[in-house]
Amino acid sequence: MKWLSRLFSLMLFSLISSFVVPVSANDGSLEQIIDGLKQKSFSAKTSTVEQLEMIADDRVYTIFSTMLEGDLYYQKKLPQAFVVANKTDNGLSVTDVLTGKFLGEIGKSEFKKVKVNNKLRRLLRSALAKLSLNNEDPEIRRAAVRNMFKNIDSETVALLQTRLAIETEDKVRDVIDVGIALVEFQSEDKQIKLKAVQTLGNSLEAEARNAILPLVAKGDDGRYLLEDRELRTAAIKAVARIDAKLQYNSWAETIYFGVSLGSVLLLAAIGLAITFGVMGVINMAHGELIMIGAYTTYVIQLLMPNNIEYSLLIAVPTAFLVAGLVGIAIERGVIRFLYGRPLETLLATFGISLILQQLVRTIFSPLNRSVETPQWMSGTFEVNAALALTYNRFYIIIFSLLVFAALLMILKKTSLGLHVRAVSQNRTMARAMGIRTGWVDAMTFGLGSGIAGIAGVALSQLTNVGPNMGQAYIIDSFMVVVFGGVGNLWGTLVAAMSLGVINKVLEPWAGAVLAKILVLVFIILFIQKKPRGLFPQRGRAAEH
């Protein structure tokens, strides 16, 4: 069926195009017809292109686009050898167009270029447009239609109308409607024009809005230039409708960016919420543990260069282990001597952060390293013409919430979590009950550090991986924990998300730097009002 409908549409196109097409075109195979491109005369080439267009073959698209680029050559001696070629130092690097086989580098003298003139180029472009309009993938069809918007005319509209007759996908039909309306809009007939304005008013395409705008333009005296009242009102309404929709979409986008920034903050801060919030240890090396996680990702990708797709899945547990072990080493080596002296811990862990930074600088060089993004994380999800959401941020939002939930489960449902809470509330009593507080301390710190490592894996997908990346997050992380209320994981979640959204809401009118300053000042003032954060601990736990 599909094949039939395609053939049918091809036939229709041939009728619409203004050239007379030889009926014999459908008889020949691609291999035979393409030989016509070797002819010198441009009119002969033109008719060959028209014949090629009739063939239902995916290769035609490649042939046309390479021809348009001027990269199509043929081999002089062999009867049938059309190739795509890119110039290199030693001649041409050559791929056979028909078989897709790479033929290696061959001297330039053996080949002759298929030359094109302007008329032929125009023909090729419209042929390419037609071909992509009939592509199986609705996304490609849609993109093809949107590409036509810029220089749409009665000829392309004819293409669109035929496609509309057979198109089944709603989202493609919508853009075709817009395309047709863009042309009908130019019509002299007022009724048609009014209808076109209606259609355009429902679209979020930039071209639609741009087309209507001249109708609502005002002269120097502040009066509308357009005389026709009915048309003017319709246009004003249409523009208002578009603008309202654009407004919603830009709000949605801001919220999305805000939540995604919030989830980054959450990831960075949640490990700190454990070490700082639950244990009371001010770990200034927290940012460096994030850095270690990011570098672990980098190393894993170096070890498995052919499986980048799975590298993150392996990096997450590895980073957790590596950062966790480093954390335990820090706790056993330094911090355990300093319990009860929070300000001293701050200094000692800051020393550790300097050492870790320098260590990474010495091992990996001070330059930033690039971590690759797997295919499944890149790309965007297009909600509509005005709103596109990137996948990597989406995954990070999900990931941060998963990590949060996992951590909450560990603290609430496992025996380790019970011990952690017991030790944080009353160390001596916990010890009297037979809990090995030293071991619990090490495990808790390891847990917090491991989560920082996981955060590093996620951040490696968003920012540069370098020795200084940890420092960029340490202040923000502390702000989040303090703002949310020390020792309260839910507070950390709420604080991270609200700070993220506030930051992104302020950004458009204040600029990125000023927005950040305003947020910092806001937190400073907020701490004055509520010194224990959004959700202060109450009862026994608050006595620390």
Add this chain to the structure above:
Amino acid sequence: MENRSFIMSLLADDKTARWFLTTLLVLGIVVPFCNLVVPEGSVFHISTYMVTLLGKYLSYGLLAIALDLVWGYCGILSLGHAAFFALGGYAMGMYLMRQIGDRGVYGNPELPDFMVFLSWNELPWYWSGFDMFWFAMLMVMLIPGLLALVFGWLAFRSRVTGVYLSIITQALTFALLLAFFRNEMGFGGNNGLTDFKDILGFDLQADITRAGLFVATVLFLGLGYLVSKFIVSSKMGRVVVAIRDAEDRTRFVGYKVESFKLWIWVFSAMLAGIAGALYTPQVGIINPGEFSPLNSIELVVWVAVGGRGTLVGAVVGAVVVNFAKTFFTGFAPEIWLFFLGALFIFVTIFLPQGIVGLLKQLAENKAWGMKQKKTEELAS
């Protein structure tokens, strides 16, 4: 009169103070002498570079005293004290910028180069008055003092203490760092203020001016030390120490803890501002980097290394750590951060009282041993 008697009694009773003030006096006389009078080939000649370097260390020393006042005596660990230092430095820098006059690259008599570059037409209102030395010097103390007053009033009144206070001071300096990086602020953005020509009519590049700035630094350091010593030995100082050791108890006894904290906090900020003002003309540049949280934390380390709650220790720490920094970054920059990091850990775990504390303890042990010996001798 009372002040004088304070100095006399200090010199008579306090061995450390006597030793410290004598060293300063010797430095203040010998260094300029060896720089200006002793001929260049001589072994005793001190290069102008060295004079400037020493001057920089000593201005850091004054900054360290400022931090020691609030941290060592009042228990407020400020992680943003470099902000007050930098503000003082900027106030001085603004004066020096105005002194350039039409000798800048663009030759504009009114506007500093960077404003011409940003095509501004007139001086922002907050730059006016900085062409007068006395006004600039007033601002060196007033601006950090005012910021400290507002910040401290808000923070101490709502009883933000300990770690929370440390973190919001860090936020404060971070916010200022970001703000001063902005070109729109009118403080030269990324590049800061630099390319100074002269101060009070003296050429900044001349040896004599450098030596003069060094002597001024020594003077202010001595003065800052004396005033700080006076404060901590006064009744007020004792209350401040009481607040450090048991804030709630001091409050219950009936002292207005907030007022005492605020007072010493503002004084410390002004002292830091003066240190910044001494620093800028000697180094020849002030840029937003001075606001970076790392600087403030490094400052804390100086005090910790030297020994907090001793004032002299702060200066010793500042000079020793910075000397080590210059030394290490000179021949192996990679080692410096390893060394600094290890120093942080070592000092906090093994030397909670710092160098001065260690020396004091050694001296006490020795004295105790002598006494022990004496009693033994007497007994036998």
